[in-house]
Structure formats: structure tokens, C-alpha cells
Amino acid sequence: MWFLPGPVEEEPDYLPPGPRAEPSETSIVSGWIKAEAACAASLARVAGRLGALDDRLRRGPEGWRHRLALLEAADLSWFLGDRVGPDRLALWISLRLSGVQDDAGALARLGWAVRRLTGGPGPEDDLSGFLDRRDAETITEGAEPFADRASAWLDIMQAARALHPITRACMGFHLWSLAGLGQTGDRMESAVTAGRIAASESRGAVFAPLAMGGAGGLRAGGAPAERLVRWLDGMETACLSAMRYLDDIEDWSARAKSATVSLSGKTPPALCRALTEWPMVSAPMAQQLTGSSRAAVQRNLAWMEAQGLIREVTGQGRFRMWKAA
Template sequence: MPSASDIEYHGKSVAHQFFDASAWFSAEAGQAAELARAAFALGRLEGAVAALEPEARAGANRRLALIEVEAMLWAQGTPLRREEIGRDLMEARAGADLEAMRLARWGIRRLEGQGDARDLRGFLGLHRAAVSGLDALLATRPTGRDFDAAVAEFRDLAGQVAGLSPLVRAAALRVLWRLCGLSAPEMLAEPATWTARDMAEGCEALRFVPLGRHGRGVWVDGGSPAERVARHLAAVTAGIQDARHELARVADWQARALEAMAGVKGENAGRVIRALAAHPLLNAAMLEESAGISRDTAERMLSRMKALGLAREITGGRRFRLWMLAG
């Protein structure tokens, strides 16, 4: 935890000494073309998600959130595969590191829109269980009035860059988050999650702006504001493009699956295919509810699609079986 000597020098905090809001506005002006490209890419992704049916829209946000949290945890040195995280969310325990999985669950919920980003104590608090069970990284966070003071300073300085585009502002706020000591230095998932939500300001279908694997180059970054903004906007554009490719992959799979299952009489095959496209992971009970079919029909359809290479079972034939699209 930062000491008083760490956070103050000659009566001014480190954050107030080293955070120059004007430099970030200059950096934004210098990256106008890249900002326009990133904003255009975001608009296209927002439109693609907004065009989906409500169930598929929620599934798209969950799918992108799993990819994002996987990338964050790998960058932080606690690798978990997205399938493991998804299994844990559905209570098919993956047997992975409990602290890392607790952080993953927190990240998924926040990226899906849970928690008020304006209430930093509440936003950060759900993955902090009893103090005795805290991971060492979480235990170094300021607590009590020290944390409240850090939040107040963060809000004060964040107000100075409120006029930046949300896509640029994220780069500044990650720096400010570190300077104010809201998280331990090694804990990059927290500021990455919070700024991902903040970047989606104004979006209606998207809950966060995905960086995916490209976030690894900017979640822990250095250099001048101009250098940081340039790298950040490049990561934003690339991350959004990857997200659109992922959604296109699902749409392509759906078209191929409908063609492959065209010989099956009735509407059940189409319902099962739409459900698999809408959910990153599901079990037979979820499929029964989503597709409006019997459990036996759901299981038969899944087995048939597995034989055709269209569905994949990721739980090794155990009683609690989870399925995802294949290909």
C-alpha cells in the first residue's frame, strides 16, 4: 500500500505533479485521423451487435467478454482459457486457480454491464471476499479512508480530461489510475475493465469496447501521452476489427450449419443452431429452454451436430455437459 511519503511531495500528490491534462488533449489532436478510424470501427461493431436479436446480442457481449478477460489474465500472468472461464460461470467447475477464476468472474460481470462504474468501491468490490482469502495483489489495495481519498483524487483529475473522446480518454485514465494507486501495480485487469466500460460511453448495444489480444501492448504501457494515445488507438481499432471477425465467424458457422442440417424435417434444427450461435456455451437444459424443444430432442440434435463437426462438447462426457459451436 502506498505510504504518505509515496503519494505526497512538497504538499502535492504524485498524481497532481505528474498528470498533465493538456498533454492528453494535444495528443488527441495529433491523432485525429487514427481516432476517426477507431470511432468508425466502433460504430460498425455497435451496429452489428445492435442488429442481433436480444438473446444473440447478450450472447455476443458474453462471447467478447470471455475473449477480453482471457487476454487480460494472460497479460497479467494468470493464464486461463476462455472455455475454463465459461465453464466456471455455468458452475461446471474448471479446477483452475481459485483467485484467478474469482477475478475472471468479476471481469465478465463488469464487462457485461453489471456494476455502476461511477461507484468505484462497489465496482471493484464484488471479487474481494473475506480478507483472509484475498490474493496478495488484491490485499495491497488502499483501504478505508485511504481508498476513498485515492478515489476522490482520481475523480478530481479525471474531470480535467472529461472533454476527451472516450476512446482517447481511456489511455489517460489508465495512467491516472496507477498514479492514484487504486489497484496494485501488477493488477492490470481492474483498470483495463473499468476503462473498457468507460470507452463504451454512448453505445447502446455494446457494454464495453474490446481490445482483446491487442490490449496486451497498452494495458501496461509507457512513454509520453502522444506515444500512449497512438498505441492505444491502434489497439482499439485492431481489437474492434477482431471482434467483428469473431461475430462474422459465428454468422458464417450459422449459415453452414443451416445448410448441413437442411435435411432435418421441422424447425427444431434451426432453433438449435440459433441457440448455439447465440450462446458461447450451453447445456441441454439451456438449449431446451432457448429452442423450445424437449430435453431428448436437444440431446439428439447436439449428438447429430457433433457427428457432423458442427458442435463440440467441452466437458469430456461428464454428467454436466457443455456444448459450443465447432469451426
């Protein structure tokens, strides 16, 4: 009939293409709250692993934190494509030595990561100061200042204070590029920042390990629930790897102390501390760390190698390096 309405048709979209409205802070945080509720059991288990690591580091020597920070930064470099080993990183940090094939920029980034993983104020207090980007304003004409982008990211993190620090760290890591912070930085900054946030309530552990034993938890993609599941699995593996590593170092420290108790002088205990704090040491590096003479360092290194406490890893006659056996 002519007076009845015709078939309903979808109205064509005549709106011009353009930027769409960004999701609100409330909608972003609510998605992560639901993801945390769905992963409550796994989150409790991982929090227990991190708490055990925190208590272990609180009761252990200061060198353990530095050693774990070196290993974490080296593992992050492999995940991000720089592929710097702990020995090369140790030489760069202690003596500023690098090979011809080494990337000075990658080593500088890793040095920054080790400094931030071993202490200093947290990222949620002052993100620009944490990243050493106080003077970074604009990269290109018309670009948003970095301070504004950092402020937007901090506002979202502040709105998510109800979340557990581990969940909040995961959310902050995956929102890093969405906030525009990846335009002038790299994923190393986001991973280090997330590691510090996850351990913000710890007393012994300055950071939560994320890349030790594999960096599967840092892969992006999927809904918040899927990302949080991968994050928790990766952090649990990393915490277990760190605990096993500390077990080995503690056993070696006890064995080295028992073997060197009859030796006189300050060099043997200083060498033991250096080998506990650093994954590998060279003779010049040990000389600088212990404050002993070159002859005393070489003599004690040779004695410890003969006793089976350390082993030489380069197999060369010059530029040799030793590690705890």
C-alpha cells in the same frame, strides 16, 4: 576587483528528502489534450471502427455481447498472467466447475470481468460500486481509504470531460496506479473500467475491446502521446478482430439455422443459441442452458457433429466439449 561579485555558483540544496508535490489535475489533463490533438487522425479512425462494432452489436442478438465479453476476459487473463482459456472460463461461469490446476481467485476475477463487460452501470457513476469495493476502507494502518482514492481518480476523469471517451479511457487506465487504486486491486479492474469508459457513448457495444488480437495497447511507459498511440493501435486491432469473429459467428448461425430447420422440438434452436453465445459447451452445460433432457442434448449434439456444424475439441470419451465449426 574586490568590489565586483565573484563567480556565480549553484546554491546547494539543503532541503531534506521528502514527498514532492503531486502534479495538478490541470497539468495532467493538458498533457493528454496535447496527445489527443497529435493523434486526431488515428483517433477518428479508431472511433469509426468502434462505431461499426457498436452498430453491429446493436442489430445482433444478445448472445454476441456475452461471447465477446468471454473472449475479452480470457485474453486479458493471458496478458495479466492468469492464462485462463475461454473453455475453462465458460465452465466456471455456467457450472462453477474448475480443474485442480485452476486458480479459484483468477476465475473469480474473470467472472467479475465478464459481468461488468456485459452490462450494469458505468464506472464513472459509482466506481466503488462498479468494483464491488464498497466496504474496502483501509488495508494497513494509516492507509488512505479506498473511497478517497476513488474520488480523486473520478475528479481527474471529470476534469477531462472535454477529451474523447477513447482518450479518457486511456488516461484513466494509466492513472490507475498513480491514484493508488492498484494497492488493493489488479490491472484487470483498470482494463475493464477503461473498456467501459471507451464505449460509454455506444448503444450496442457495452465495452470497447482492448485485448483481442493482442494487448500491446495496455503496455505502460512513455509520454502521454506515446501511450495514446499504442492504445489506439491496440484498440483498432481488437475491434477488427471482434468484427471478424462476429462475421464467422453470423455465417455459422445462418448455416446452422438452414440445416436444423427440418428438425422438430425446442432443443435444436436452443443449442444453436447456446453455441452462439458460448465459445464451447459440454453436455451438462448445454443441458442447463437449453433446459432439455440429457438424452435430447446428446442426440442433437451427435447429429450436429455428423452434419459438420460442430466439432468435438477434447478428443476424449468423457468430459467432452464442442464448439461451432
